[in-house]
Amino acid sequence: MGLLDVVDEKLGDGLETLLCAHHSRRLRKLGWDVTSGDGWWTPHRPVRTGNRVEVLVDGHEVLPAIAEAITSAERFVHIAGWCTSPDFRLTREEGSPTLRDLLASVATRVPVRLLLWAGPPVPMFQPTRKRVLAHQAEFTRDSAVSCVIDARERTLHCHHEKIVVVDDEVAFVGGMDLTAIEGDRHDTSRHPARDPIGWHDLGTRLRGPVVADVADHFRSRWQEIAGEELPEPSVPEPAGTSSAQLVRTIPERTYDFAAKGEFSLLDSYLRALRSAERLVYLENQFLWSPEVTEVLIEKLANPPHPDFRVVLVLPRKPSNGADTTRGQLGRLLDADDGGRRLVAGTLTSHDGGTSCSVYVHAKLAIVDDRWLSLGSANLNEHSLFNDTEVNVVTDDAAVARDTRLRLWSEHLQRPVEDVSGPAHEVVDGLWREVLESDGEHRVTALPGVSRRAGRLQGPLRGLLVDG
Numbered sequence: 001m002g003l004l005d006v007v008d009e010k011l012g013d014g015l016e017t018l019l020c021a022h023h024s025r026r027l028r029k030l031g032w033d034v035t036s037g038d039g040w041w042t043p044h045r046p047v048r049t050g051n052r053v054e055v056l057v058d059g060h061e062v063l064p065a066i067a068e069a070i071t072s073a074e075r076f077v078h079i080a081g082w083c084t085s086p087d088f089r090l091t092r093e094e095g096s097p098t099l100r101d102l103l104a105s106v107a108t109r110v111p112v113r114l115l116l117w118a119g120p121p122v123p124m125f126q127p128t129r130k131r132v133l134a135h136q137a138e139f140t141r142d143s144a145v146s147c148v149i150d151a152r153e154r155t156l157h158c159h160h161e162k163i164v165v166v167d168d169e170v171a172f173v174g175g176m177d178l179t180a181i182e183g184d185r186h187d188t189s190r191h192p193a194r195d196p197i198g199w200h201d202l203g204t205r206l207r208g209p210v211v212a213d214v215a216d217h218f219r220s221r222w223q224e225i226a227g228e229e230l231p232e233p234s235v236p237e238p239a240g241t242s243s244a245q246l247v248r249t250i251p252e253r254t255y256d257f258a259a260k261g262e263f264s265l266l267d268s269y270l271r272a273l274r275s276a277e278r279l280v281y282l283e284n285q286f287l288w289s290p291e292v293t294e295v296l297i298e299k300l301a302n303p304p305h306p307d308f309r310v311v312l313v314l315p316r317k318p319s320n321g322a323d324t325t326r327g328q329l330g331r332l333l334d335a336d337d338g339g340r341r342l343v344a345g346t347l348t349s350h351d352g353g354t355s356c357s358v359y360v361h362a363k364l365a366i367v368d369d370r371w372l373s374l375g376s377a378n379l380n381e382h383s384l385f386n387d388t389e390v391n392v393v394t395d396d397a398a399v400a401r402d403t404r405l406r407l408w409s410e411h412l413q414r415p416v417e418d419v420s421g422p423a424h425e426v427v428d429g430l431w432r433e434v435l436e437s438d439g440e441h442r443v444t445a446l447p448g449v450s451r452r453a454g455r456l457q458g459p460l461r462g463l464l465v466d467g
Contacts, residue, residue, distance in 0.1 A: 016290040019290060019381075020290050020291060020294070023291065023381075023385060026385075027263060030252055030260045030261055030263075031260060032260075032261075032263050032267070034263060034266050034267040034270055034291075035270075037267070037271055038271075038275075039271065039275075040271060040272060040275065040370075040371050040393075040395050041245055041268075041271075041393075041395075042245070042247060042264045042267040042268045042271060044262065044264040044267060045213070045245050045246060045247055045248075045264045046213065046245070047243055047244070047245050048208065048209040048210040048212075048213065048243065048244050048245065049209070049238070049242075049243050050208050050209055050237075050238025050239065050240065050241070050242075051206060051207065051208030051209060051210045051238075051239060051240050051242045051243070051244045051394075052206070052207040052208055052239040052240030052242065053204055053206060053210075053240070053242045053244055053392065053394045053396060053399050054204060054205040054206075055202060055203075055204055055372075055374065055399065055402075055403045055406075056174070056202065056203045056204065056205060057189060057202060057406060057407065057410070058187055058188055058189050058191075058199075058200060058201060058202075059176065059184075059185040059186040059187050059188075059199060059201060060186060060187065060188040060189070061203075062172075062174060062176045062201065062202070062203040063090045063091060063176065063178075063185065063186060064090065064091050065172070065203075065205055066090055066164055066172055066176075066178075066203075067090035067091055067096075067102070069164065069166045069170050069172070069205075070090075070102060070103070070106055070164070070166060071102070071106065072166070073106055073110050073166050073167055074110065074167055075110055075166075075167040075168070076110050076111045076112070076113070076165075076166070076167060077103065077106055077110065077111075077112045077113070077164070077165075077166055078113050078115075078163075078164070078165040078166075078215070078218045078222070079112075079113070079114050079115065079163070079164050079165075079178070080114075080115040080116075080159070080161055080162075080163050080218055080221065081115075081116065081117070081161070081162045081163075081177055081178055081179075082117055082158060082159060082160045082161070082162060082177055082376075083116075083117070083126070083127045083132075083177050083178075083179045083181055084099070084114065084116055084135065084177070084178045084179060085099065085135060085178065085179040085180060085181070086098060086099055086100035086135055086138040086139050087099070087100065087138075087180075088178050088179050088180055088185075090102065090178070091186075092186055099178055100138055100139055100141075100143075103139065103143070103145050104139075104142070104143035104144070104145055107143055107144040107145045108144065111144075111146065112144070112145045112146065113145075113146045113147075113148070113218075113222060113226070114139055114145060114146065114147040114148070115148055115150055115159075115218070115221060115222055115225065115226075116132055116135065116136065116147065116148070116149050116150065117132070117149075117150055117153065117158050117159035117160075118132055118149045118150060118151035118153070119131065119132040120156070120158070121151075121155075126181050126182070127179075127181065132149060133149070135147075136149055146226070146228075148222070148225050148226040149225075150221065150225045152224075152225070152254050152255065153254075153387075153388075154251050154254065154386050154387075157251070157382055157386040157387050158382075158387050158388075159387065159388045160376050160377075160382070160383065160387040160388060160389055161375075161376045161388050161389050161390040162174055162175060162176055162177055162178075162203075162375075162376050162390075163214055163217070163218060163390055165211065165214050165215045165218055168211060168212065168215050168233045168234045168235075168236060169207065169211065169236055170205065170206065170207055170211065171205075171206045171210075171211045171214035171215065172203055172204065172205055172206070173203070173204050173206060173214060173246070173374070173375050173376075173390055173391065173392045174201070174202055174203025174204055174363075174374060174375060174376070175201050175202055175203065175285075175361055175362055175363045175374075175375065175376055176201050176202075176203045182359075183197045183198075183199040183359050183361075184197065184198065184199050185199055185201065186199075187199040187200065187201075187358075189410045191347065191349040191358045191442070192349060192351060193349040193350055193351035193354045193355060193356045194349075194351070194356065197356065197357060197358070197359050198347070198349050198356060198357070198358035198359065199358070199359050199361060200283075200347055200358050200359065200360050200361060200362055201361045201362050202283070202362040202363070202364055202374055203374075204374050204375075204392050206244070206392060207236065207239035207240065208236055208237075208238055208239035208240055208242075208244070209235050209236060209238065210244040210245070210246060210392065211233075211236050212233040212234070212235040212236065213246040214246055214390070214392075215233035216232070216233050217246065217248065217390060219232070219233060220255065220257040220258075221255065221388075223257075224255050224256060224257065241396070242394050242396040242399060243394060243395055243396065244392055244393065244394045244396075245268070245392070245393045245394075246390065246391075246392055246393075247264040247265040247267075247268040247373070247375075247390075247391050247392075247393055248262050248264055248265055248388070248389060248390050248391075249262065249263060249264075249265045249266065249377060249383060249384060249385065249386075249387060249388060249389040250262040250263075250388055251385065251386050251387075251388070254388070263384070263385070265375075265377050265383075265384065265389055265390075265391055266291065266384040266385070268373060268391070268393055269292065269365065269373065269379075269384070270291065270292075270295060272365065272367045272371045272373065272393075273292065273295040273296065273299075273365075273367065274295055275367065275368075275371075276299060276304065276308070276367045276368060277304045277305050277308065277368055278304075278305050278307050278308055278309070278368050278423065278424065279307075279308070279309055279310075279311070279366070279367065279368055279369065279423045279424075280296065280299070280309075280310045280311070280365070280366075280367055281310075281311045281364075281365070281366040281367075281404055282310075282311070282312050282313070282364070282365050282366075282379070283312075283313040283314075283360060283362040283363070283364040283407070284312075284313075284314060284360070284362065284363055284364070284365075284378055284379045285314075285315060285318055285360060285361050285362075285363065285378045286314075286318055286378040286379055286380040286383075287312065287314060287328050287329065287379050287380075288328060288378075288379065288380035288381060289379050289380055289381060289384055290328075291384065292379050292384075293328045293331060293332065296310060296332055296335075297331060297332060297335040298335075300332060300335040300336045300337075300339065300341055300342060301335045301336075301337070303339070303341060307422070307423070307424040308341055308424075309341050309342075309343075309423060309424050309427045309428075310332070310341060310342045310343075311342075311343050311344075311345075311427060311431065312329075312342070312343070312344040312345070312446075313344075313345055313346065313347065313360055313362075313407075313411065313443070314344065314345075314346055314360055314446060315346060315347075315357070315359050315360040315361075316346040316347075316348070316357045316446065316447065317357065329344055329446070332344075340428070340432070343427060343431045343432060343435055344445070344446045345411070345431070345434075345435055345443040345444060345445060345446055346358075346360065346443070346444055346445075346446045346447075347360055347411065347442060347443060347444075348441070348442065348443075348444045349442070350440040350442075355440070358442075363375055363376060363377055363378055363379075363383075363391070364403075364407075366400050366403065366404050367400075369397055369400050369401040369404060369423070370395060370397045370400055371393070371394075371395050371400060372393065372394050372395075372396070372399060372400040372403060373391050373392070373393045374391060374392060375389065375390050375391025375392055376389045376390055376391065377389040377390075377391050404423075405419055405420055408426065410442070411442055411443040412430050412431070412434055412441075412442070412443060413441065413442050414430065418430070431443075
């Protein structure tokens with residue numbers, strides 16, 4: 001290791017320690033303790049039993065399901081998102097309406113409420129405030145749709161959650177934005193090589209009592225921003241056998257209903273990762289958070305079981321923070337220290353001589369095939385401390401394992417039965433075989449993994465803007 005590498009490493013370690021200490025002080029002042037606690041569930045949110053949790057993979061499943069629920073609405077439709085575009089079509093069937101026209105049609109018979117993030121105060125990135133205002137005008141043009149803009153974000157942060165609630169009976173929580181900005185949300189699990197860039201994403205369709213928690217979250221935000229009182233959500237009858245918990249990030253001093261903020265999403269993640277014994281599987285757009293990577297580093301350096309493995313699926317070129325993510329990956333590789341317990345890949349589509357990246361926008365975690373978290377939260381300081389975010393968590397082992405097997409089958413392009421053996425054997429065999437080969441595979445080794453402190457950008461950004 002050269003002198004520059006040593007200096008970079010020491011600076012990176014120091015800044016990350018400073019950032020973690022800063023966040024710890026901030027959370028303690030707000031009455032939050034996420035450094036300890038046993039069990040899967042965060043004590044800060046109710047655990048609901050009797051739910052049906054369906055994981056929907058890629059846009060060709062997520063978007064038609066949302067369209068069907070909206071079209072069938074009998075009482076109301078509530079939508080909150082980072083960016084929701086009026087010209088977006090939820091399906092590509094011939095004659096399918098734009099989202100604006102679909103909501104306008106439904107609004108002739110039931111209330112439709114749409115809560116949009118206002119966009120950044122200065123036009124540094126999309127969606128700009130000018131664009132959001134144009135979206136609002138189009139959604140409400142000649143329609144009964146109620147569309148309200150929420151500008152209560154923390155400086156340089158946003159309202160990032162993506163939720164849909166229909167009739168207090170069905171809710172959708174996930175990573176799918178109802179927009180074409182940045183990529184093709186309609187992609188299928190085949191991810192054909194084409195332009196625009198392919199898009200891998202996930203969502204959940206929820207039925208049962210946990211729907212009331214999604215509905216109440218929307219209600220709380222809507223009442224403060226729109227000034228319209230909404231009735232308390234009715235709690236649906238049991239619809240399945242899954243226990244589920246809605247977890248959130250709400251920064252302090254943003255809403256009166258959570259004046260001291262809420263960080264149950266971070267607490268939930270750290271509890272689950274600390275409890276991991278055999279497998280951590282993460283699909284995420286970013287991997288910046290030192291709080292998360294410190295837990296993984298400890299697990300890799302001191303494996304809780306000989307079969308312990310970590311599998312990461314990340315984008316080849318995230319929209320920002322590539323050096324930060326790869327710097328953290330370098331730390332994880334160093335902690336693994338040749339133990340070959342960690343694999344990190346990205347998704348690529350091939351069509352003859354054409355190869356294209358598939359953007360990983362999913363926000364999924366599976367631990368030991370017994371715990372699953374899915375929603376809008378990335379593993380960075382924005383999502384865990386400063387943006388509004390919503391994830392749903394379940395300890396339904398069947399849902400967790402079935403989801404993992406389906407995704408591994410998709411990514412490794414093998415039948416489910418080929419990936420359904422013991423996880424460590426599949427990682428040591430199929431995952432490594434594919435990642436270390438030169439063939440045209442869907443999942444490929446993440447390029448440019450750096451062992452140097454390119455991660456400096458993350459801590460510096462955190463100290464400057466994460467508050």
